[in-house]
Amino acid sequence: MTGWLDGYVALITGGGSGIGRAVADRFVAEGAAVTIVGRGLNRLEEVVAASADPSRMHAVEADVRDSDQLHAAVAETVSRFGRLDTLVANAGIWDYQRQLTRLTAKELSDTFDEVFAINVKGYLLAAEAAWPELVNSRGSIVMTLSNASFHVNGGGPVYTASKHACLGLMRELAYELAPKVRVNGVACGGMNTDLRGPESLALQDRSLAVSFAKRPVDAPPPQIPLHDSSTDPRDFTGSYVLLASREQSGPITGQAISVDGGIGVRGFATSAGGDHL
Template sequence: MSAGWLQGDVALVTGGGTGIGRAVAERFVAEGASVTIVGRKREVLEGVIADQADPQAWLAVEADVRDTDAMHDAVGQTVGRFGRLDILVPNAGVWDFHRHLTRLSGHELAGAFDELFAINVKGYVLAVEAAWRELVKARGSIVMTLSNASFYVNGGGPIYTAAKHACLGLMREMAYELAPHVRVNAVAPGGMNTDLRGPEAIGLAGRSIATSFAKRNDTEGMPIPLHHSSTDPVDFTGPYVLLASREQSGTITGETISADGGIGVRGFASPAGGDHLLALVGHRGTEADS
């Protein structure tokens, strides 16, 4: 068997117990890397490792990405186990399940905003802060998980869209600040059939995005050009490997690969229009309104 693109590298993936995080971690190991997976539920992380053919290539660290001390400990455990850190994948996140501004009270918005930004944005910042020293030593790289919502509206509600736009700016700023020692790039996947959850603040922690996929009627047509493209996270992992590889992308930093099936050339489905807003505020139309 030929050597993989990440032979001998060591990676740390936040949110590595499920979804795209797990898929990326497994792909990295298949490409020759050793991987630390970070998550809030140790039993989930240990379950991932139990499924692997080579558990010695894996390390599970229970940590909350909102806790800087926990993230420093995760990096320390990684270096202690594997001797170095070459690749960081800030990935842990939650989704707002398209909760529009008009469907939430001010208190709900405030709570959901604080929780989602703390995980999806601050969690990325704290992961980078904990890891950058080791990445400089290794001349390593960071590959962030973004989203089609980092570029286009209606990939989520206002909170998720704002958070993913923020992460796009964060990636670019970190690429500037950490050059020339550390490359910083991102992958922006489209929707995936995963266990991605929502904010506890608005009662969505127990809901999985997989539920939405199960309810979707594919006979109505996929709103993307590559209408047969997979929603399996495994099929989104290639760009992560490419960007993490020194040999394959050593001249690339500050860039995002969109792996969204072509949303960028079609756009999302159009909203229903403004009539629902009038209904929400109890507006009664008159001839003067036309």
């Protein structure tokens, strides 16, 4: 029995943890060969070693803010696996909902530069490095978006602006790269991952997973309808498989699938409010 991605080759940025790792594992399970890209080769190699089929997963250390490193990752992928069918632009950081009124001017400026360089520029540079190979394969790009690409309070102003920018970037590239390359997105809700924060706010060592673990046992569930199924990154991977598969989603481009646990039908909370002035 073959999977939906049998014979495909994918490159996933931010593939060493969180949703990137979950997508990489799912792609391998669906028959694909995968290159995972990230900072920290040791961690990436641990992911490869733990894969269901290490022969079909390859680790490349690269910073998504460095175009030369991304071009090298694409070239290494093609050299090793023979082609590239799918780019999953995924590497990102979160601002831990730091609001405008809680940031100094310098913190705001530095955080903006860092978050946009990774969350937006990193996607654009990855697409620039990959598009010629994707044209050759009639492949696709799948971007990790967010509930913050559509709704407020999924982060602070910097993160929310970055994810709105990613939505626009996805749509623009879908227009520019048609008809040979499809470009879509998966707008994820909150999940239990090792998502880190900006170095500019000294949050680079803070893990979202640790925050999940510290929640009191009797704490109320998140104010979203499907809260019980919105924490494990593996729950979000099916949409990536669908969008990567040309056989299953060939006519689809410029679209974002919201996998947010139902935030879109009710919002983040049942009552108005928040941490206002």
